[in-house]
Amino acid sequence: MILLAPMDGLTHVAFRRVVARYGPPDLFYTEMVSVRAVVFQPPERDPYLWHTDLDRPLVVQLAGREPDLFEEALRRLEERFNFYGYDLNLGCTRGRARRQGWGAALLLEPDLVRAIARAARRATAKPLSAKLRSPPGHDRRKLFRLAEILLEEGVDTLILHPRAPEEGFRRPPRWEEVRELKEKTGARVIGNGDIFSPEEARRRLEETGCDGIMLGRVALLRPFIFRDLRAFLEGRGIPEPPPPLxxxxxxxxxxxxxxxxxxxxxxxxxxxxxxxxxxxxxxxxxxxxxxxxxxxxxxxxxxxxxxxxxxxxxxxxxxxx
Ligand SMILES: Cc1cc2nc3c(=O)[nH]c(=O)nc-3n(C[C@H](O)[C@H](O)[C@H](O)COP(=O)(O)O)c2cc1C
Structure with missing residues (x-):
């Protein structure tokens, strides 16, 4: 499975359609959408939720910290649209997320994570993933405990960007944690972080035994990466790039x-x-x-x-x- 990562301000419908026109991933993710916005504003009018038939299958990534708002947001989305699935943001480290206590801040609140996952699962039977960073200090015990909680509450896919929140993008991601998470849980695990070429993508898939990879920044640089990666994995060689304009x-x-x-x-x-x-x-x-x-x-x-x-x-x- 090859996934397009959620990226705030970037993976909107227009960008996703450019990606789709070159060659789509197996799954698109929206940028993060606040559960509060979904509950308190008409979701049809929210451009962050706009989508078309081309940028499918599409997963909506939700961010927030109140379980009841997750539940209500999901119910509203379920009533109005037909998304493929939903994702819980447990990894965002940006200022807004830090200040409001959502995203990566939740990595240290396992009880709240349980309540959020449970509320989300009550509201939808669709695929439900959680996208995590490694907990602060790369604490493996905390990582495995969170994974266990998420899986117990019906999350079916764990996406790990194996950098701790305090590292930003400075240190290399610790891909061995993706392998360990897969081995430890046996769940569907997707790895993410610093894949910048088709060769690196294949190496990460092979080294970790994970079920898929999620590509972020490389897709911003090369919106045709999914076409290239598919051709490479099928042994067809990487096609010529388009003209830069x-x-x-x-x-x-x-x-x-x-x-x-x-x-x-x-x-x-x-x-x-x-x-x-x-x-x-x-x-x-x-x-x-x-x-x-x-x-x-x-x-x-x-x-x-x-x-x-x-x-x-x-x-x-x-x-x-
Ligand atoms: C500009 C930007 C915006 C991002 N926004 C989100 C987001 O909305 N939700 C999320 O879970 N991760 C977000 N991320 C993290 C990416 O999804 C991904 O985990 C990270 O970039 C590492 O993958 P990469 O090395 O392939 O880029 C963002 C990253 C960047 C660079």
């Missing part, structure tokens, strides 16, 4: 699905990552950011990228945000 053109077309007020910001957020494919990418990004308007931005990009080509894999982002 093609993904931004497709992206700008698909952005029309989002509210107008969001389109330019979303293009910028993505270009910050995408342009890191190229040695002077951050300089290009600075130039494009200064120009206002979608079509003016594209025109500038077209000049900047006209003599660029994708370097071979691995596609490493040089900077984080």
């Amino acid at each position: 093609e993904p931004p053109r497709l992206f700008a077309e698909e952005l029309k699905l989002l509210p107008e007020g969001l389109q330019e910001k979303r293009l910028e957020l993505w270009l910050f990552w995408y342009l890191q494919n190229f040695p002077y990418g951050l300089y290009y990004f600075g130039k494009v950011k200064k120009i206002s308007g979608l079509s003016a931005k594209l025109k500038t990009l077209s000049a900047l990228l006209s003599s660029e080509a994708f370097p071979p894999y691995p596609a490493h982002p040089r900077l984080h945000r």
